[in-house]
Amino acid sequence: ELELKTKIYKDLFRRFKGGGKVQFVEDLHPALRKRFLDVPPLAALAADFRKGGGFEYTGAILPIEKVPEAWRRGIDISHRYGMICSYVHQVLTGPSIMFGFNYSFNRADNADIEKTRKALEEANRLTFELGGMVWKGEVAAQRLAMEKMDPNTAQLIQRIKKVMDPQGIMNPGNWEPLSSDQK
Numbered sequence: 782e783l784e785l786k787t788k789i790y791k792d793l794f795r796r797f798k799g800g801g802k803v804q805f806v807e808d809l810h811p812a813l814r815k816r817f818l819d820v821p822p823l824a825a826l827a828a829d830f831r832k833g834g835g836f837e838y839t840g841a842i843l844p845i846e847k848v849p850e851a852w853r854r855g856i857d858i859s860h861r862y863g864m865i866c867s868y869v870h871q872v873l874t875g876p877s878i879m880f881g882f883n884y885s886f887n888r889a890d891n892a893d894i895e896k897t898r899k900a901l902e903e904a905n906r907l908t909f910e911l912g913g914m915v916w917k918g919e920v921a922a923q924r925l926a927m928e929k930m931d932p933n934t935a936q937l938i939q940r941i942k943k944v945m946d947p948q949g950i951m952n953p954g955n956w957e958p959l960s961s962d963q964k
Contacts, residue, residue: 783872789845790845794848794849796849834888835894835897836885836886838869838882838884839905840879840915840916840917841880841881841907841908841911841915842873842878842880842908842915843877843880843913844877844878844913845872845876847912848870848878848880851880855880855907858904859884862899864897864900865885867885868881877913882901882904882907882908884897884901901921902921902925909925923957924957939957942956
């Protein structure tokens with residue numbers, strides 16, 4: 782499976798050409814192998830580089846063949862909001878890949894925070910548009926997922942939540958639909 786994914790990934794990026802900057806590591810040193818295969822990737826911990834220390838990402842689980850389009854459109858999103866393009870890729874089991882749209886921001890700058898929120902929302906929408914799903918999404922991503930899923934599934938989630946947490950004290954706000962006054 783890993784050999785097949787390696788071939789598919791290489792073919793995709795050779796066609797895309799990655800701006801001429803994609804390089805494949807054939808023989809990864811064993812000391813680095815774990816670092817690149819860890820979940821979440823260690824690289825994500827170092828991505829918090831802007832003054833102010835904020836960091837958000839969309840953990841987009843995508844079909845491998847959608848990576849070139851996600852890459853191009855993710856760059857467009859970053860540029861639209863004046864952000865530096867930053868991504869994490871991680872090959873997963875099955876025909877998918879984790880493609881992280883990363884956004885660093887200054888937590889002391891409200892305008893920067895708002896730009897990041899908007900970029901994150903666009904990246905979440907793009908993920909669903911490309912046939913993917915958002916891994917560990919924030920509340921806005923959870924609500925977007927609930928809008929996209931079959932209404933019966935969304936209702937089932939709510940019923941299970943109510944049975945398991947009748948007082949609503951565990952993770953309040955998570956996986957809850959918008960009330961009519963919030964819409």
